[in-house]
Amino acid sequence: DIVMTQTPLSSPVTLGQPASISCRSSHSLVYSDGNTYLSWLQQRPGQPPRLLIYKISNRMSGVPDRFSGSGAGTDFTLKISRVEAEDVGVYYCMQATQFPTFGQGTKLEIK
Amino acid sequence: QVQLQESGPGLVKPSETLSLTCTVSGGSINGYFWSWVRQPPGRGLEWIGDIYYTGSTYYNPSLKSRVTVTADTSTNQFSLELRSVTAADTAVYYCARTTAQPSRWYFGLWGRGTLVTVSS
Numbered sequence: 145d146i147v148m149t150q151t152p153l154s155s156p157v158t159l160g161q162p163a164s165i166s167c168r169s170s171h172s173l174v175y176s177d178g179n180t181y182l183s184w185l186q187q188r189p190g191q192p193p194r195l196l197i198y199k200i201s202n203r204m205s206g207v208p209d210r211f212s213g214s215g216a217g218t219d220f221t222l223k224i225s226r227v228e229a230e231d232v233g234v235y236y237c238m239q240a241t242q243f244p245t246f247g248q249g250t251k252l253e254i255k
Numbered sequence: 256q257v258q259l260q261e262s263g264p265g266l267v268k269p270s271e272t273l274s275l276t277c278t279v280s281g282g283s284i285n286g287y288f289w290s291w292v293r294q295p296p297g298r299g300l301e302w303i304g305d306i307y308y309t310g311s312t313y314y315n316p317s318l319k320s321r322v323t324v325t326a327d328t329s330t331n332q333f334s335l336e337l338r339s340v341t342a343a344d345t346a347v348y349y350c351a352r353t354t355a356q357p358s359r360w361y362f363g364l365w366g367r368g369t370l371v372t373v374s375s
Contacts, residue, residue, distance in 0.1 A: 248299050
């Protein structure tokens, strides 16, 4: 299995300030087709997860451009340029290079 | 607007079989992959397995010996069976629609989830 490790596990942020979440995989996520199947999901309190970003940096339709993804190989980052109240929740990285596995989740909360 | 709705018993006894159904409304089951993902209370996500509308399945190796996912195109439903359950199988179970484009396991749509508790 590919193990996904996120840091930090909790991130208190002031409204309007940036936030950053890191995700590291135990194996390279570069697939045989040359793509890297790393996604980010958001889970707001009491709701199912929602896909935000796929293939490292592609935002799903309707996702605000304050969300951005970057990285390569085994190290990836989700950044929120200016945190808004609606961004509160848990963020998961997920790899789909092999069968899907998820990070432990990072809880984003407002200070 | 396509929606997914999980249904099934909320309480299952240890050693018995957990059975859930996901009903797809507002769209067809054809042309897509259909996944089950679970989340133990207060914990992270675990992919259980999926089925293509043609019937091909793929399971998480750690659960493969206990899991069966089936689909019924005539009723627009797909189902999960998890055998020999223990308390460790207590979780919110989500059904989801995935596609292979634009990305492998592109989780484009989720159900709201249903809590299943394993207890005697």
